Amino acid sequence: MNGAGEKFGKIMERLKLDDRGLIPAIAQDVESGEVLMMAWMNEEALEKTLETRLCHYWSRSRQRLWKKGESSGNLQHLKWIKFDCDGDTLLLGIVQQGGACHTGHRSCFFRNLEEEE
Secondary structure (H helix, E strand, C coil): CCHHHHHHHHHHHCCCCCCCCCEEEEEEECCCCCEEEEEEECHHHHHHHHHHCECEEEECCCCEEEECCCCCCCCEEEEEEEECCCCCCEEEEEEECCCCCCCCCCCCCCCCHHHHC
């Protein structure tokens, strides 16, 4: 195994993917701290994200890897990745280019449950 592969292997040893091989990934704006979106990553998405510094995710509905912004141009530039105490959730510090939500909003969390009753 080469150096990069060995390093990635050590990263994966610290994470707990679910039975589908997925881990939740929360994208947070590095400047404001605003939570922009949550998506799923598999091992390939994480490796591609670390390699390119552009966020990649696993689409459960399309069953394929996708680069955030591949069709909209609203890329997510990775600055850092942290993981929680259990190793089963990722937090991505990003610089968001355009809106993060597929609806065009800056954040996917633009709706307030109590205001929508």
